[in-house]
Amino acid sequence: MENDIVLETVDLTKIFPGVKALSKMNFSLKAGEIHGIVGLNGSGKTTFLSVIGGLIPRSSGEILIKGQRLKKFNLEIARKYGIVIANQVPAVFPNLKVAENILIGREQTKNYLGFPILDQKGMEEQVRDFLSSCDFQIPLNSKISDLSPSILKQIEIARAMISNFEIIGLDEPTSMMARSDVYKLFSLIKQLKKTKKAVIYVTHRIPEVFELCDRVTITKNGEEVGTFNVREITPDQVVRLMTGKTTLNFSKNHSSSQGEKVLDLQQVSTKPLKLAETPLREISLSAYKGEVLGIVGVVGAGKTELGKAIVGLNPISSGSINVMGIEARFGSTMALARRGIVYVPEDMMKEGLFLNLDIRQNISLLALNVMFRNFIQRKKEENLIKQYISQLNIRPPRPNFPVKNLSGGNKKKTLVARGLALRPNLLILDELTTGVDVESAFDLMMQVRELAKDGVSVILLSSEFERILGFLDRVLVMKGGRIVAEFSSPNISEEEVINYATK
Amino acid sequence: MQLNENETVAKSRNKILAQVIQVFSNHNLLPWLICAAIFLISPSMLSGYSIASTLSSATPVILMAAGEIIVMIAGSIDLSLAASVGFSSVLAAGLMEKMGLPIPLAIIIVLLAGALIGLINGLIVGKGKLQSFIVTLGSSVVLRGITLVYSAGTSIPLAQTGQTFIKISTYQLLGLPLYFWVGLVLIILTSFYILKTKYGRHLYALGGSELAARVAGLRADSLRIKAFTLAGFFYALSGLALLAKFGSGWPQAASGWEMDGIAASVLGGANFAGGVGLPLGAIPGAIVLDLILRFLVTLGIDPYWQYAAKGIFVIIIALSLARGEYGR
Numbered sequence: 001m002e003n004d005i006v007l008e009t010v011d012l013t014k015i016f017p018g019v020k021a022l023s024k025m026n027f028s029l030k031a032g033e034i035h036g037i038v039g040l041n042g043s044g045k046t047t048f049l050s051v052i053g054g055l056i057p058r059s060s061g062e063i064l065i066k067g068q069r070l071k072k073f074n075l076e077i078a079r080k081y082g083i084v085i086a087n088q089v090p091a092v093f094p095n096l097k098v099a100e101n102i103l104i105g106r107e108q109t110k111n112y113l114g115f116p117i118l119d120q121k122g123m124e125e126q127v128r129d130f131l132s133s134c135d136f137q138i139p140l141n142s143k144i145s146d147l148s149p150s151i152l153k154q155i156e157i158a159r160a161m162i163s164n165f166e167i168i169g170l171d172e173p174t175s176m177m178a179r180s181d182v183y184k185l186f187s188l189i190k191q192l193k194k195t196k197k198a199v200i201y202v203t204h205r206i207p208e209v210f211e212l213c214d215r216v217t218i219t220k221n222g223e224e225v226g227t228f229n230v231r232e233i234t235p236d237q238v239v240r241l242m243t244g245k246t247t248l249n250f251s252k253n254h255s256s257s258q259g260e261k262v263l264d265l266q267q268v269s270t271k272p273l274k275l276a277e278t279p280l281r282e283i284s285l286s287a288y289k290g291e292v293l294g295i296v297g298v299v300g301a302g303k304t305e306l307g308k309a310i311v312g313l314n315p316i317s318s319g320s321i322n323v324m325g326i327e328a329r330f331g332s333t334m335a336l337a338r339r340g341i342v343y344v345p346e347d348m349m350k351e352g353l354f355l356n357l358d359i360r361q362n363i364s365l366l367a368l369n370v371m372f373r374n375f376i377q378r379k380k381e382e383n384l385i386k387q388y389i390s391q392l393n394i395r396p397p398r399p400n401f402p403v404k405n406l407s408g409g410n411k412k413k414t415l416v417a418r419g420l421a422l423r424p425n426l427l428i429l430d431e432l433t434t435g436v437d438v439e440s441a442f443d444l445m446m447q448v449r450e451l452a453k454d455g456v457s458v459i460l461l462s463s464e465f466e467r468i469l470g471f472l473d474r475v476l477v478m479k480g481g482r483i484v485a486e487f488s489s490p491n492i493s494e495e496e497v498i499n500y501a502t503k
Numbered sequence: 504m505q506l507n508e509n510e511t512v513a514k515s516r517n518k519i520l521a522q523v524i525q526v527f528s529n530h531n532l533l534p535w536l537i538c539a540a541i542f543l544i545s546p547s548m549l550s551g552y553s554i555a556s557t558l559s560s561a562t563p564v565i566l567m568a569a570g571e572i573i574v575m576i577a578g579s580i581d582l583s584l585a586a587s588v589g590f591s592s593v594l595a596a597g598l599m600e601k602m603g604l605p606i607p608l609a610i611i612i613v614l615l616a617g618a619l620i621g622l623i624n625g626l627i628v629g630k631g632k633l634q635s636f637i638v639t640l641g642s643s644v645v646l647r648g649i650t651l652v653y654s655a656g657t658s659i660p661l662a663q664t665g666q667t668f669i670k671i672s673t674y675q676l677l678g679l680p681l682y683f684w685v686g687l688v689l690i691i692l693t694s695f696y697i698l699k700t701k702y703g704r705h706l707y708a709l710g711g712s713e714l715a716a717r718v719a720g721l722r723a724d725s726l727r728i729k730a731f732t733l734a735g736f737f738y739a740l741s742g743l744a745l746l747a748k749f750g751s752g753w754p755q756a757a758s759g760w761e762m763d764g765i766a767a768s769v770l771g772g773a774n775f776a777g778g779v780g781l782p783l784g785a786i787p788g789a790i791v792l793d794l795i796l797r798f799l800v801t802l803g804i805d806p807y808w809q810y811a812a813k814g815i816f817v818i819i820i821a822l823s824l825a826r827g828e829y830g831r
Contacts, residue, residue, distance in 0.1 A: 055718065075720045091715035093708045095778035104708055104719050107701045117699045159719070 578777025591742025596752025621735020
């Protein structure tokens with residue numbers, strides 16, 4: 001008996017209506033270990049963590065903690081054994097203070113006339129001490145709505161780490177996080193190892209596994225494909241096991257001739273609508289037919305604000321935006337969409353998908369306006385949907401499947417399909433690859449190249465330089481609401497782009 | 504670095520205006536602003552006697568709104584407020600007059616019945632995963648029905664045992680009736696409880712984001728059920744105050760008061776989006792509502808328009824709150 005195994009699952013299975021999210025998952029975790037779980041989106045990583053953390057009940061299988069088989073398992077029992085989870089999407093309360101957010105559910109109290117009263121000072125001190133010990137720079141007096149996604153992510157992680165935990169599950173901790181914060185997080189995780197805590201590190205970024213983890217479990221379609229010592233496996237092998245494909249060859253085959261001008265911005269500036277928004281400052285740029293243009297920068301550089309201004313979702317304070325010969329005005333989003341000028345937002349949950357509707361309704365939503373006058377011809381709609389489901393390889397390929405049960409990558413594909421269904425002339429894709437696994441990202445980028453070949457002008461707004469640079473014809477680097485550099489293929493160097501974006 | 508930029512942004516003029524609105528909505532200064540405006544236009548309305556009479560006549564609405572605010576903090580709405588008040592006053596009158604129960608016992612039964620009604624509302628909303636709007640709309644009609652059945656459709660004047668109840672509850676202390684003071688103490692205690700305990704903190708969290716609350720492991724359902732139960736208790740208290748004030752329980756008591764309670768709640772700092780407010784806010788909320796309505800009379804506006812005015816206020820305040828919250 002190895003008694004340093006703190007957590008073990010045997011044939012752990014979770015079935016959601018219509019999907020087997022987790023199928024006979026076998027997993028073991030040792031004290032003082034950083035154990036990576038990698039897999040494509042929809043391979044069951046998040047489901048596994050949610051079951052382990054007691055957030056959702058298992059369908060079948062066994063959970064053993066320190067060799068003890070647990071018949072009943074829920075959130076309280078998980079907490080009792082010191083299991084905490086930091087979610088992929090931060091669960092924050094916009095009306096509470098930062099410290100209150102971090103300590104939610106774990107408030108300290110002091111007695112006042114025999115009555116347990118919140119110990120406001122003690123809690124703030126506890127949070128302050130914790131933050132300074134882990135070098136997270138979270139402004140405690142800011143309003144939640146003013147904080148960047150990177151900070152919100154740190155709040156989510158801090159909430160898990162501030163408790164007395166034995167086992168911590170981190171779900172894609174580095175997604176949405178700024179590069180400098182990622183390094184802090186890594187050194188923090190390495191410290192946990194020294195204090196004999198066990199870490200489950202869920203990610204789709206393979207390099208992080210090799211930087212951080214001792215062992216790695218690879219999942220595919222809700223099953224465990226294998227568990228390896230990180231020293232005994234190569235990144236290529238991991239990719240192969242994840243996808244079942246030999247190698248993913250990212251190459252491009254674009255034409256270099258410049259087409260007609262589709263988009264023209266002259267000295268565009270904006271005033272921010274919310275405190276967290278970055279104002280645009282005198283942005284001038286053009287985009288051409290058949291071109292894949294990348295506009296890259298770190299989180300908060302103003303990319304989303306630019307994308308929204310172009311399609312009339314945000315007002316501009318000065319300058320002009322000319323799209324295919326017409327002036328884009330605030331509020332003209334639908335009129336622009338009818339002409340094939342489409343913006344696909346980054347935030348799938350809030351701004352993108354309608355979680356109450358199915359795949360068909362989500363994809364055809366905007367196209368209906370263009371295709372039909374009043375009544376929807378079901379058959380025509382159905383054909384359109386089937387075309388995009390197969391083109392983008394959406395799984396499961398069932399038009400009536402509820403979107404809320406799709407995996408992250410497939411949600412993204414559904415959202416992109418909505419844009420494609422409008423037969424765009426200018427397609428603006430905001431953070432296309434964020435939260436998307438290697439394979440889906442490749443599918444999507446190949447689609448982008450196909451579109452450009454058919455004469456569509458594509459603009460990619462992205463903070464994940466390394467994943468898209470190879471596909472671009474031209475790249476503009478944004479920083480603090482300005483465009484600070486421009487490169488054209490084949491002279492795009494990742495190093496230089498990062499340099500301009502971050503320095 | 505990003506933060507520095509945001510700070511400079513915050514100094515632009517638009518932001519200052521936005522922040523002023525924010526401070527107003529955060530600290531619930533709107534009702535006091537209205538008070539000041541009314542005082543400037545018509546100073547006599549805020550004289551000592553007038554304030555005392557406003558407070559005592561508004562007590563039932565204050566208590567009703569205090570309960571509603573608790574539910575609104577949790578991000579729900581309770582439309583059974585006025586029907587609960589009406590039911591409680593008729594039940595109290597019935598217990599005292601028809602059954603001749605001793606006054607303390609009658610009061611305890613009425614308060615427990617109010618809490619029970621709230622508990623049932625909460626259970627249906629929480630466990631049934633239903634929208635509070637439709638559940639409490641339904642239960643308010645049920646309560647009106649029960650009230651009519653119980654009273655056989657006629658009013659129950661307090662003649663014997665009830666007279667003692669009136670005497671005690673309207674006993675004047677510093678120019679205000681005892682029922683006001685009892686209500687005030689309970690509202691202060693409850694506000695303290697909501698502001699200073701884990702339960703309160705979790706209630707605000709629930710109203711801020713139900714999804715995040717569930718993910719963080721808070722028991723959303725039991726938090727909400729408790730909020731409805733507390734609210735039910737306050738509605739019963741409001742019913743008792745109403746009975747003390749009018750000396751008679753009649754089946755149509757407090758009918759149409761839904762808007763009064765909700766208007767006082769939003770004027771008092773609660774928000775339909777949830778997550779903000781404090782029961783204490785019911786006091787300025789109800790006073791300002793009362794002042795506005797009386798001010799309209801002073802201006803010579805047809806009293807019938809008062810009814811429409813309440814609804815208009817609710818909508819205007821909801822709009823102004825949304826502006827502060829989302830920076831639109």
